[in-house]
Amino acid sequence: MHRQIVDYALARRECLARVRTGRTALSQVCDADPYLLRAAKFHGKPTDEVCPVCRKEQVTVVSWVFGEHLGHIHGSARSAGEIEALDGSAGAFTVHVVEVCRTCRWNYLVQSYVAGLPEGAGRRRRRVAK
Numbered sequence: 001m002h003r004q005i006v007d008y009a010l011a012r013r014e015c016l017a018r019v020r021t022g023r024t025a026l027s028q029v030c031d032a033d034p035y036l037l038r039a040a041k042f043h044g045k046p047t048d049e050v051c052p053v054c055r056k057e058q059v060t061v062v063s064w065v066f067g068e069h070l071g072h073i074h075g076s077a078r079s080a081g082e083i084e085a086l087d088g089s090a091g092a093f094t095v096h097v098v099e100v101c102r103t104c105r106w107n108y109l110v111q112s113y114v115a116g117l118p119e120g121a122g123r124r125r126r127r128v129a130k
């Protein structure tokens with residue numbers, strides 16, 4: 001039951017354009033930390049999309065769930081199956097979908113949405129500092 005879907009494709013394209021023209025340093029966008037890289041390895045979902053920066057491998061998407069009522073799951077990366085299970089059982093929570101390249105460490109928030117049962121909806125949305 002995904003809702004309030006926000007797509008960051010346009011911002012991502014603009015960011016990549018800035019990288020290509022040298023206005024943004026690679027080090028600023030290819031900065032996935034070890035925690036994110038590990039999450040990509042263990043909870044990520046492979047895609048067919050080649051990394052827009054290094055073009056050496058396909059990016060992996062990692063979904064992070066946010067909702068204080070989720071307890072220890074709050075702020076952690078979860079697989080698609082786990083999110084589906086939560087969607088049908090937990091109160092409203094926010095999901096941030098981040099694409100990650102495990103070769104050059106490019107990472108970008110590509111989508112966010114609210115899932116879970118409608119009760120308790122309207123929680124404050126968290127933003128990833130980027």
Ligand SMILES: [Zn+2]
Nearest residue numbers: 051054101104
């Ligand atoms: Zn890459």
